Amino acid sequence: MENKVEAIATMSDLRTHAAEIAEQFSEHVDVETSEVEERLETLVDEYRVPVDEARRSVENSYLEEAGLERDEIGQGGNDEVRVADIDEDEQWIDVTAKVVDLWEPRSESIAQVGLLGDESGRTKFVAFETSDLPELEEGAVYRLGNVVTDEYQGDFSVKLNRTTTIEQLDEDIEVGDDAVTVEGALVDIQSGSGLIKRCPEEGCTRVLQNGRCSEHGDVEGEFDLRIKGVLDDGETVHEVILGREVTEDLTGITLEEAQQMAKDALDTTVVVEEMREDLLGTYYRVSGPELGRYVLADEVERLTEPADPEAVLIKARSI
Numbered sequence: 582m583e584n585k586v587e588a589i590a591t592m593s594d595l596r597t598h599a600a601e602i603a604e605q606f607s608e609h610v611d612v613e614t615s616e617v618e619e620r621l622e623t624l625v626d627e628y629r630v631p632v633d634e635a636r637r638s639v640e641n642s643y644l645e646e647a648g649l650e651r652d653e654i655g656q657g658g659n660d661e662v663r664v665a666d667i668d669e670d671e672q673w674i675d676v677t678a679k680v681v682d683l684w685e686p687r688s689e690s691i692a693q694v695g696l697l698g699d700e701s702g703r704t705k706f707v708a709f710e711t712s713d714l715p716e717l718e719e720g721a722v723y724r725l726g727n728v729v730t731d732e733y734q735g736d737f738s739v740k741l742n743r744t745t746t747i748e749q750l751d752e753d754i755e756v757g758d759d760a761v762t763v764e765g766a767l768v769d770i771q772s773g774s775g776l777i778k779r780c781p782e783e784g785c786t787r788v789l790q791n792g793r794c795s796e797h798g799d800v801e802g803e804f805d806l807r808i809k810g811v812l813d814d815g816e817t818v819h820e821v822i823l824g825r826e827v828t829e830d831l832t833g834i835t836l837e838e839a840q841q842m843a844k845d846a847l848d849t850t851v852v853v854e855e856m857r858e859d860l861l862g863t864y865y866r867v868s869g870p871e872l873g874r875y876v877l878a879d880e881v882e883r884l885t886e887p888a889d890p891e892a893v894l895i896k897a898r899s900i
Contacts, residue, residue: 595621598636602643609647628711629783633671634729634742641727641744659727665701665757667739670732676739678704679722679754690783693717697725697739698756703870705738707731709783712743724748733787736877762868763819763876764884765812767860774809775853776839778802806836808856812865821867823878831881832856 599618606612617639624635662674678697686694693708693716706728708714717723726746728739741747773788780787780794781803787794789802808823808831829835834842834852843849864884869877 594632595625598632602636602640605640606643606647610643612643630711630742634744637673637727638742638744663701664697664699664704664739667704667730667737669730670737672730674728674730674739675724675726676728677722677724677750677754679756680717680719681756683717683719688781688783693741695719699754700757702757705736706741707738708741708745712741712745714741714743714745715747717747718749722750722752722754724750736875760869760879761871761876762866763812763814763821764864764866765814765817765819766862766864767810768813768818768862769811770853770857770861771809771811774807775856776836776843776849777805777807779805804836804840806834806839806852808832808860810860812867819867819876820874821869821876821878823867823881827878827881831883832859 595618596614599614599621602617603612603614620639620642621632621635624630624638625632630638659673659675662672662676664676664678667674676697676699678699681696681698681703683693683695686692690710691707692710692712692714693706695706695717696703697706698704708717724747725739725741726748727744728741731738731740778789778792779785779802780789780797780800782794782797782800785794785796787796789800792799792802794800794802806825806828808821808828810821810823812819812821823831825836832855834855839852842851842855866882866884867876867878867880869879871877
């Protein structure tokens with residue numbers, strides 16, 4: 582019953598969007614509300630495009646057909662935003678940035694993934710296969726119009742979509758370094774560490790809780806490794822996140838070995854317990870970008886241990 586109500590609500594929303602779009606373009610092109618609604622339904626139901634993105638895609642197709650600019654139908658353009666100033670989720674913006682790094686996509690649904698940078702700092706970007714966009718080249722500078730921001734655990738990124746415009750510029754940008762370095766004793770490895778499962782849905786990397794994604798519900802997750810740790814230097818506490826590669830390097834436990842450990846013990850917690858036994862009480866130097874309250878570790882260096890690691894832990898736990 583709940584799914585039926587949700588579906589009815591979605592259909593109602595699409596009808597509303599369709600009527601608004603048809604009214605916007607009625608003076609410029611021959612358009613019927615039913616036609617617009619059908620195009621929105623195709624994008625939302627068949628291609629799983631978010632409603633706002635689907636609306637913008639349909640609007641852009643009518644703009645192209647009418648030979649109009651967006652501000653000619655009473656809608657202003659996006660704000661040009663520096664990457665360090667991105668602080669809202671699902672915001673449509675324009676960005677001028679350099680492609681700093683490209684990574685191998687982890688999903689067949691992703692065409693490109695990497696880092697964009699400008700003078701203010703760096704941010705992750707994702708382009709999906711369904712967007713059918715030209716590939717970005719590492720080291721090149723682009724003006725990217727109509728990208729949408731995304732936020733997860735205080736980490737902001739941008740998504741390129743089928744409405745994104747890409748203009749390569751004949752210039753260079755000196756990319757700002759937003760990395761920080763923190764040191765301290767590792768006094769806690771928090772829950773959500775060790776062998777985890779992430780949501781496999783396109784563009785989603787959320788960690789599953791009891792087999793459920795907070796956005797996509799029950800899914801068959803994909804295994805990953807990470808450490809969410811707390812460093813204490815005696816004066817300040819720093820929260821750090823170590824991704825799979827850094828975690829493998831630091832612990833000597835690969836993802837495949839972690840999966841085998843959990844399989845043998847019939848318990849995934851054996852992985853994080855072994856990490857705690859090996860790592861807690863040791864001093865580390867962690868470097869990487871600071872996003873929200875976390876430092877995302879690019880590099881981790883194990884330092885000389887203090888004379889009494891147990892004393893450090895006892896002090897930290899008493900705070």
